[in-house]
Amino acid sequence: MLTSTDLASPISLTLGLAAVTTIVLLLIGTPLAWWLARTESRWREAVATLVAMPLVLPPTVIGFYLLIALGPNGPGGALAGLWGARTLAFSFGGLVIGSIVYSLPFMVQPIRVALEAVGEEPIEAAMTLGAHRLQSFLRVAAPLARSGFFTGVILTFAHTVGEFGVVLMIGGNIPGQTKVLSISIYDFVERGEWASAHWLSLGMVAFAFVVVTATMLADRRFGRVTG
Amino acid sequence: MRLLRHVVLALAFAVGLAVSTTSGASATDVNAAVAANFTQVATTLAAAFEKATGNHVNLSFGATGTLYTQITQGGPFDVFLSADDKRTGTAIKDGVGVDGTEFTYAVGKVALYSPAIDVTDGVAVLKADAFQHIAIADPKAAPYGAAAMAVFDKLGLTAAVTPKIVTGENITQTQQFVDSGNAELGFVALSQVIGKPATQVWLPPQEDYPAIRQNAVLLKHGADNQAARDFLAFLKSDAGVAAIKAAGYEVE
Numbered sequence: 001m002l003t004s005t006d007l008a009s010p011i012s013l014t015l016g017l018a019a020v021t022t023i024v025l026l027l028i029g030t031p032l033a034w035w036l037a038r039t040e041s042r043w044r045e046a047v048a049t050l051v052a053m054p055l056v057l058p059p060t061v062i063g064f065y066l067l068i069a070l071g072p073n074g075p076g077g078a079l080a081g082l083w084g085a086r087t088l089a090f091s092f093g094g095l096v097i098g099s100i101v102y103s104l105p106f107m108v109q110p111i112r113v114a115l116e117a118v119g120e121e122p123i124e125a126a127m128t129l130g131a132h133r134l135q136s137f138l139r140v141a142a143p144l145a146r147s148g149f150f151t152g153v154i155l156t157f158a159h160t161v162g163e164f165g166v167v168l169m170i171g172g173n174i175p176g177q178t179k180v181l182s183i184s185i186y187d188f189v190e191r192g193e194w195a196s197a198h199w200l201s202l203g204m205v206a207f208a209f210v211v212v213t214a215t216m217l218a219d220r221r222f223g224r225v226t227g
Numbered sequence: 228m229r230l231l232r233h234v235v236l237a238l239a240f241a242v243g244l245a246v247s248t249t250s251g252a253s254a255t256d257v258n259a260a261v262a263a264n265f266t267q268v269a270t271t272l273a274a275a276f277e278k279a280t281g282n283h284v285n286l287s288f289g290a291t292g293t294l295y296t297q298i299t300q301g302g303p304f305d306v307f308l309s310a311d312d313k314r315t316g317t318a319i320k321d322g323v324g325v326d327g328t329e330f331t332y333a334v335g336k337v338a339l340y341s342p343a344i345d346v347t348d349g350v351a352v353l354k355a356d357a358f359q360h361i362a363i364a365d366p367k368a369a370p371y372g373a374a375a376m377a378v379f380d381k382l383g384l385t386a387a388v389t390p391k392i393v394t395g396e397n398i399t400q401t402q403q404f405v406d407s408g409n410a411e412l413g414f415v416a417l418s419q420v421i422g423k424p425a426t427q428v429w430l431p432p433q434e435d436y437p438a439i440r441q442n443a444v445l446l447k448h449g450a451d452n453q454a455a456r457d458f459l460a461f462l463k464s465d466a467g468v469a470a471i472k473a474a475g476y477e478v479e
Contacts, residue, residue: 072408086359089409090393172393172404173365186396190292190368192317 006196009176010184017092017180018160021099025107025156026149028100033111033148034137048112055105063169066098070170090172095180098166106155114148115141147219154215158208255454257284258303260294262310262441263397264335264371264416268474269308275470276461282454290397292368298323298446305449306459308332308441310398311370315444328445332462333476335439337374339429340405340420341412349429352412353384358391362404362413365394370439371401375414377436417475440479 036048054062067089070076076088076097088094118141126136142149164182171178173187181204188197261269266288273284287294291310298304299321307324309315312331318324339349346352364372372394379385393409395401398416405413420428443462449455461467468478 067403067407067409070409077408086411087409089404090360168396172360172362172410173395174393187365187368189296190290190365190396192292192295 006184007200010179010181010200013092013176013179014161014181017095017099017163018157020096021103021160022107022153022157024096024100025103026153029104029107029152030111030149033108033115034141036108036112037115051108052105054102059102059163059165060169062102063098063166066094066101066166066170070094070097089170090174090178092177094170095167095178098170099160099163102163102166103156103159106159107152110151110155111145111148114145114151117148118144150219151215154211158211161204161207254281254283255452257282257305257449257452257455257458258287259284259306259308259458260287260289260298260302260304261308262291262294263288263399264310264418265308265333265441266399266419268333268418268471268476271470271474272461272467275466276458279461279466280454280457282457284458288399290364290368293397303448304446305452305455306443307446308443310335310439310441312440312442315442318444318446323447325445325447325450328456328459329442330459330463331440331479332443333441333471333478335371335441335476336417336430336433337371337378337414337436337439338417338420339378339412339431340402340415340423340427342406342423342427343408343411345426346412346429347426349431350382352429353379353382353388356384356387358411360393360404360410361388361391362393362395362401362410364398364401364414365396369398370437370441371398371414371416374436374439378414378431381431381435421475441476 032047032051036044036051068074070088072086076094077086080086080088085091088097122140122144123136126140131139162182163180164186167178167180167183168186171180171183173179173183179187181200185197185200185204188194188200259269259273269286269288273286277283287304291314294302294304294307295309295314295318298307298318307315307318315324315329319326319329339346339353341352344352344358352358363375366372366376376385379388393404395404398419401413402415402419404410405415417428417430443459445455445459462471471478
């Protein structure tokens, strides 16, 4: 039977992972999207392609290369050595890194598109009025592009909640550290405890429904730029 | 023109009919759902079976639980080679397995494997606790994982080792965690590491863990598939038993 410990740990872990990933991606995705939207550099489309890769690569491919990269023979192992660990796999930190790679396009793409839609004129107008680049971004471009930020945050959060393949490859299924909801459900199915699997799965379906509905309603209310 | 077209169509139909009826006498495919620990042996056995009978065996490997779920949901498998002796019985009870066809095809041995640490004295290595991660299969779903926990219990190390345990989705992934260096050591099936140097493999005494009896069963989907019955019989044949033993299993 599904106990409260069976539920509490994976749920808080999943929400925690999604929240941390979303915040980090917001911080690193925004400048990236801003650059992609505005640069004339010939590297632009190459970078854009790299950003979009996690959309097409199977999560098991991402997870496989992450397992090597996070391990003792890769950069992750070197980083982990700073605090005496051998690998970044099997840890919450490793999952965050994996989720950042996996959900990167879900944050960058919507923001990039929204920033491109702002166009040149408002920013040029702000600059002629004396705003420097950061001000023109923070006070002119970003508010105009807020629906893109909104979409990016919601999509990234929801996408990370649903993450399975990457976590399966690098997580090690440690209760309280890497055993997220999707893995929990999979475990219940494996063990033949289908009642528990049903409860968790229905919960996730309900959550997804609420998230998507909330997104659409909020977008209607806040996302549109009027006037 | 129309007559010609009709004649050609009729001829094609007749040829197709002839080919399809005579091909019943040639190769039939067998779809086998096989527990991950038996991967290498199953591949060898399938090749030998095809050489002997001309029938091809399509092997699908995975965790027993995953395979079983697929079978109960209509997966097109003719035979099921489980990692335990429970889910074949459940298959018969759930109506997807054919009564009377269940048998033990192998008795598995669990092995402690480490390419990084010399595990010749496995007990000392485990007690020394000088590792950060040890990989096992899920004890609640996989008998090799349960065997690992039994070995820890016997040595009184369960509390010390539990925080360091990482579990793989199946026994193959468990080995991958070790091979990729992320876990220094792990408990896998002996058949997965049988070719490795002696310093990399330690066999716990068999009385320290519950016997890993691996059962096979004919599935309802393959009830009319003679090649499927033949393949199960091949597992019990002298050639089959020899291959299974050579891979590190015992046969009852």
